Amino acid sequence: MTSRAEPGDEQSDPGLSAIMRERRRLTNLAYRLLGSLADAEDVVQETYTRWYAMSAREQQAIESPGAWLMKVAGRICLNLLGSARARRETYVGAWIPEPLPEPAESVHGLSGVGVIDPADRVTLDESVTMAFLVVLDSMTPAERVAFVLHDVFRYPFGEVAEIVGRTPAACRQLATSARRRIRTAQTPAGPGAGQAAVVRRFKAAWEAKDIDALIGLLDPDATATADGGGLAVTHLHPILGGERIARAYARIASRSGDRTTFLECTVNGLPGLVAWQDGELATVFAFEIVGDRIRNIWAVRNPEKLRRWRMG
Numbered sequence: 531m532t533s534r535a536e537p538g539d540e541q542s543d544p545g546l547s548a549i550m551r552e553r554r555r556l557t558n559l560a561y562r563l564l565g566s567l568a569d570a571e572d573v574v575q576e577t578y579t580r581w582y583a584m585s586a587r588e589q590q591a592i593e594s595p596g597a598w599l600m601k602v603a604g605r606i607c608l609n610l611l612g613s614a615r616a617r618r619e620t621y622v623g624a625w626i627p628e629p630l631p632e633p634a635e636s637v638h639g640l641s642g643v644g645v646i647d648p649a650d651r652v653t654l655d656e657s658v659t660m661a662f663l664v665v666l667d668s669m670t671p672a673e674r675v676a677f678v679l680h681d682v683f684r685y686p687f688g689e690v691a692e693i694v695g696r697t698p699a700a701c702r703q704l705a706t707s708a709r710r711r712i713r714t715a716q717t718p719a720g721p722g723a724g725q726a727a728v729v730r731r732f733k734a735a736w737e738a739k740d741i742d743a744l745i746g747l748l749d750p751d752a753t754a755t756a757d758g759g760g761l762a763v764t765h766l767h768p769i770l771g772g773e774r775i776a777r778a779y780a781r782i783a784s785r786s787g788d789r790t791t792f793l794e795c796t797v798n799g800l801p802g803l804v805a806w807q808d809g810e811l812a813t814v815f816a817f818e819i820v821g822d823r824i825r826n827i828w829a830v831r832n833p834e835k836l837r838r839w840r841m842g
Contacts, residue, residue, distance in 0.1 A: 548595065548596075549578075549581065549595055549599070552595075552596050552599050552600075553574060554651065554653075555596070555600065556573070556574045556577060556599060556600065556603045557570050557571065557574055557651075557652060558652055558653055559600060559603055559604065559607070559678070559679075559683060560573040560574060560603055560606075560607055561630075561652045561658070562657060562658060562663070562666070562678050562682060563604075563607040563608075563611065563666075563674060563675060563678055564607055564610060564611065564614070565627030565628060565663050565666070565667055566627065566628045566835075567628050567630065567652065567838060568628065568834070568837075569610065570652075573603055573606050573607055573610070574603065576606055577599055577602050577603045577606065578599075580602055581595070581598075581599060581602075597689070600683075600685075601689070601692060601693050604675060604679060604693040604694075605693055607675065608671055608672070608675050608693065608694065611671035611674060611675070612671050615671075621759065621760075622758070622759055622760030622766070623756065623757060623758055623759065623760065623764065623765075623766040623767075624755045624756065624757055624766070624767070624768060625667075625757060625759075626660070626664070626755060626756075626757035626828050626829075626830050626835075627660060627663040627664065627667065628830070628835040628838070629660065629797045629798055629802075629814045629816055629828075629830050629835065629836075629839075630652055630654065630658065630797070630798050630838060631795065631796065631797070631814075631838065631839050632654070632795070632796040632799075633651060654796075654798060654799035655799060656799075657678075657682045658798050658799060659798050659799060659800055659816075659818075660797065660798050660800075660816035660817075660818070660826075660828050661715075661716060661818040661826060662712070662716070663798070664715075664826075664828070665711060665712050665715045665716060666678070666708075668711065668715075669707075669708055669711060670704075672694050672696065672704050673704045673705075673707055673708045673711075674708065675690075675693065675694055676690050676694055676701045676704035676705045676708065677704065677705045677708035677709065679693065680701070680705045681705060681708075681709070687699075687701045687702050687705075690705075722800065722801065724819075724822070725800060725801045725817070725819045726794070726801040728747060728801075728817075728819050728822055728823070728824060729794060729801040729802065729803060729817055729819075730794060731743070731747055732744070732747050732803075732817075732824060733792050733794065733803055735747060736779055736780075736783055736792065737783065737792060739780045739783045739784060740780075741776050741777060741780050744775075744776035744779060744780065745772055745773050745776045747822075747823060747824055748772030748773075748775055748776060748823060748824050749772055749820065749823040749824060749825045750771065750772045750773075751770075751771065751772070751825075752770075752771065752772045752775055752823075752824055752825055752826065752827070753768050753769070753770055753775075753825075753826050753827070754768060754769040754775045754778070754779070754826075754827040754829065755768045755769075755826070755827070755828050755829070756828075756829040756830075756831060757828070757829070757830045757831060757832050757835065758831045758832055759831075759832030759834065759835070761831075761832055761833055761834065762812075762831035762832060762833060763831075764829065764831050765778070775827065786807065789807055789808050790805055790806065790807045790812070791805070791806045791807075792804070792805055792806075793806070795814075797814055797815070797816040797817075798816060800816070800817070801817065801819075802814065802815050802816045802817060803815040804839065811836060811839055811840060812831065813829050813830065813831045814829075814830045814836060814839060815827060815828070815829050815830075816828040816830070
């Protein structure tokens with residue numbers, strides 16, 4: 531990320547503090563658009579690089595530096611989304627968005643080691659749940675950018691059009707199409723406490739290798755998807771059907787034996803699980819729960835996507 535200013539620097543350049551305060555907003559935008567905090571950080575870095583590549587006169591001529599930064603970040607994300615589709619063709623197995631922990635639930639967070647700068651944290655709300663991000667990932671790049679900028683960040687379609695490179699009317703249609711996808715794919719989830727209870731029962735049944743209990747907690751049409759990225763062993767294709775998932779997960783529990791410990795946590799703002807294997811963080815599990823049953827499980831094992839959980 532761009533290096534932070536010292537207190538004296540801000541006094542000599544009063545505009546610097548205001549510019550740097552945009553970091554969190556830029557990170558929030560880029561993470562929602564790209565589904566990767568690592569890529570989001572790169573986007574923010576590139577955005578600031580472009581800002582500071584301008585002369586002081588050019589910077590002063592910009593009426594709203596914050597809006598300029600968001601516009602540039604949006605365009606960079608739009609370009610990256612186009613190239614990401616090509617990269618996914620060579621990705622090993624399924625691709626799942628990078629999961630995010632609560633600030634205090636990372637491996638070192640409780641001890642205060644390696645605490646993340648608040649400016650780098652992503653706001654955890656309904657627009658960053660794993661289910662929401664997975665639906666966003668199914669959209670075209672233009673749909674995704676138009677929807678996130680307008681519906682999540684409340685940008686008027688006139689400004690969205692400048693970023694997407696289409697007319698305001700076309701951007702309105704893109705956002706409408708995106709909303710339709712979300713309504714089709716998602717069912718309103720229940721309260722957090724109820725979801726946490728379902729995850730807790732799933733954890734207990736899994737640890738007990740109780741297939742019948744697991745089947746009872748899974749929607750008959752449930753899907754379990756795993757992301758190892760070719761860097762961790764996992765099933766390459768989604769497992770379809772509650773009974774098949776229950777039996778597959780029971781086999782996983784039998785193979786891991788006493789080497790694996792499951793802990794409840796918060797993943798992208800909702801109840802989830804982390805698995806420790808031989809003393810190392812191995813997997814982060816996110817769930818989509820409808821009613822009192824699990825409809826989707828997303829298991830992230832790619833170590834490159836778990837660094838945020840390790841660094842605190």
